[in-house]
Amino acid sequence: MPTRADIELDVGGKTFASGLLPELIAALRRSRPGDLVAVSSSSPNVGPELETWCRFTRNTLVDTSVGSNGTRWVLRCGEAPASEAARPVGSRLWLYTNFDCNLRCDYCCVRSSPKAPRRALGLDRVERIAREAAELDVHEIFVTGGEPFLLKDIGQILSACAETAPTTVLTNGMLFAGRRLETLRSLSRERITLQISLDSPTPERHDRHRGAGSWMRAWQGIERARAEGCRVRLAATVSTDEEAEEFRLFLDAQSIAEENRVIRRIVLRGFAEQGLALARADLVPEVTITAEGVCWHPVGAEDSDLLVTRDIFPLAEAFAAVRRAFEHEGEHRRRLATIFNCA
Numbered sequence: 001m002p003t004r005a006d007i008e009l010d011v012g013g014k015t016f017a018s019g020l021l022p023e024l025i026a027a028l029r030r031s032r033p034g035d036l037v038a039v040s041s042s043s044p045n046v047g048p049e050l051e052t053w054c055r056f057t058r059n060t061l062v063d064t065s066v067g068s069n070g071t072r073w074v075l076r077c078g079e080a081p082a083s084e085a086a087r088p089v090g091s092r093l094w095l096y097t098n099f100d101c102n103l104r105c106d107y108c109c110v111r112s113s114p115k116a117p118r119r120a121l122g123l124d125r126v127e128r129i130a131r132e133a134a135e136l137d138v139h140e141i142f143v144t145g146g147e148p149f150l151l152k153d154i155g156q157i158l159s160a161c162a163e164t165a166p167t168t169v170l171t172n173g174m175l176f177a178g179r180r181l182e183t184l185r186s187l188s189r190e191r192i193t194l195q196i197s198l199d200s201p202t203p204e205r206h207d208r209h210r211g212a213g214s215w216m217r218a219w220q221g222i223e224r225a226r227a228e229g230c231r232v233r234l235a236a237t238v239s240t241d242e243e244a245e246e247f248r249l250f251l252d253a254q255s256i257a258e259e260n261r262v263i264r265r266i267v268l269r270g271f272a273e274q275g276l277a278l279a280r281a282d283l284v285p286e287v288t289i290t291a292e293g294v295c296w297h298p299v300g301a302e303d304s305d306l307l308v309t310r311d312i313f314p315l316a317e318a319f320a321a322v323r324r325a326f327e328h329e330g331e332h333r334r335r336l337a338t339i340f341n342c343a
């Protein structure tokens with residue numbers, strides 16, 4: 001069932017560069033905060049631009065669906081209600097345990113590969129981070145890389161994190177054999193979730209980005225983890241709304257619950273040659289720690305524009321530095337808005 005909207009706007013083949021914007025603004029002027037406006041377009045280019053526009057204008061994209069005549073996006077006028085937007089800076093904590101990987105995906109946002117130097121965060125630092133995070137109202141910890149299961153002590157790393165908060169480890173799911181399978185078996189079923197990458201319902205597109213045979217091995221890893229009783233979330237990285245919709249239908253057919261699915265766009269960082277261009281100002285910060293320091297967000301965690309401080313400890317000070325930077329960013333945006341209005 002398509003999401004019901006208060007206003008339906010069919011913009012045909014128009015894009016932001018060819019007349020969509022005035023129609024959109026006129027529709028929003030007829031709306032009240034909280035109203036839903038549906039935008040239907042036959043142009044495949046509208047989606048990323050509309051996402052960016054919503055972020056900048058503090059409207060909220062709530063639904064995307066693809067039909068035979070094009071795509072329909074539904075946005076809510078005004079910011080998401082507090083219950084949806086409530087993710088205070090620091091409630092999510094990301095740890096990059098390492099940067100080396102058994103794969104070399106062509107869109108990897110942190111340039112991981114078998115040749116990438118490990119740059120390990122290390123168990124000692126993770127344990128201290130977890131101890132200090134326990135005092136800082138961290139609700140969720142995400143462990144990522146590189147491929148975290150390349151590390152011999154990943155089981156201890158995940159257990160240390162899970163003592164502090166429910167923990168999700170992002171993995172390509174291809175290494176669950178031998179000692180790594182033993183590690184998998186040792187993990188808390190209640191506190192640790194595996195987020196396994198699967199980009200498409202069938203191997204072709206996944207393998208094109210991630211390497212021949214990788215879809216099948218990821219799928220086997222998913223089945224292995226499920227058979228071991230682990231909670232598994234599937235995460236697809238896609239290029240278009242059509243790819244997202246195709247994957248959504250696949251997840252529906254597999255009866256995968258909403259909370260166990262993630263579909264996100266390729267971001268123009270790292271190895272990616274095309275994708276969503278995201279600057280720091282586009283991103284609500286999620287504190288991210290690597291061996292090099294503390295970053296604004298996990299997407300592009302090795303890019304200097306997202307580095308906030310090289311000092312990880314004390315962790316409370318690192319969190320405060322990210323919050324200060326966020327406030328500063330808000331000030332900057334407000335100043336820009338004033339300049340724009342005067343012009």
Ligand code: SF4
Nearest residue numbers: 101103105108112146
């Ligand atoms: S996207 Fe993930 S699996 Fe692919 S190279 Fe990067 S870290 Fe490895």
